[in-house]
Amino acid sequence: MTRRSRSRFPTTLITAITVALAAGACGGDDAPDLSGVEITVGSRDFTEQYLLSAILIEALDEYGADVVDATDTGDIATTRDALTSGDIDAYWEYNSAALVEVFGRPGDPEADPDDLTDEAAELDAANDIAWIGRSTFSNTYGFALSPGLGEEHQPNRYDPDAFDLADLADLLDDETDLTVCVEDAFVERADGLALFEQGTGFTIPDDQLVVLDSIEEVYPMVGDGDCDVAEVFTTDPQIAEYGLDVIENHGVFLTYNASLTIRDEVYAQSPEAFDDLVDDILGALSRQRIIELNGRVTAGEPVAEVADDFVDEYLDD
DSSP states (O other), X not given: OEEEOOOOOOHHHHHHHHHHHHHTTTOXXXXXXXXXXXXXXXEESSHHHHHHHHHHHHHHHHTTXXXXXXXXXXXXXXXXXXXXXXXXXXXXXXXXXXXXXXTOOOOOTTSOHHHHHHHHHHHHGGGTEEEEXXXXXXXXXXXXXXHHHHHHHOOOTTSTTOOBHHHHHHHXXXXXXXXXXXXXXXXXXXXXXXXXXXXXXXXXXXXXXXXXXXXHXXXXXXXXXXXXXXXXXXXXXXXXXXXXXXXXXXXXXXXXXXXXXXXXXXXXXXXXXXXXXXXXXXXXXXXXXXXXXXXXXXXXXXXXXXXXXXXXXXXXX
């Protein structure tokens, strides 16, 4: 873990410096003031989580907090354990992921995103954890066709008769030589492959299913034509990079909107400032922007630099 902290000065000097910074670099009198707040930020172990947490860390540091960087905490179970045990104080979580994977609730692909977030927040109140904000973008599961197969079937989200997941099930049933690449977590999770099979009534045969260790291995396989269909996350930049066509969902997979989950003990130190900060971050993250930022990180730009650019452009007035 990397600690990002300021030097120890007398209280009067700290106050003077904080006021000067808030009035200048950090958006004037309306900027959130988190001076004196100590917080450890974690993350789950994939690109979008690294990015969101880096943005949060940069913004917290800008607004005066004493931040410990504990990103790449682990998978959802490991990261949640770290939060509830107090090893970390905050990380970004997705409404349906928490409901299904943490609280064991059945997923509802047609539920309103606000209702999903409210339900997760109500359940987490018993753990002394608050949920702040909700992103407009949804990083949900999906399937995409390889460039060749996509050209043939031309999924189009604006066409009411677009090739959808039910059509995919029929295609895989009819053309048994087609293969589907997925990561192992997609097979294991209740909100992954199981929802496709429940929603379409079709079970992908084992000889058509290629299970890989990570989503990073899936994209080049389908992009290069070694697989015909790929599991994807819908805010992943590799979709455009490899020329894949995302298949219309029509209420099969769940909605995954991001919120900041934070221990009540830390949140209570400055709730209005935390609310304002999260609203500022999520308000600037449209679906297209998160895809663009994810793409920069995936292409090799240091995540801290991408986060710094975002904070400079969208949070510093």
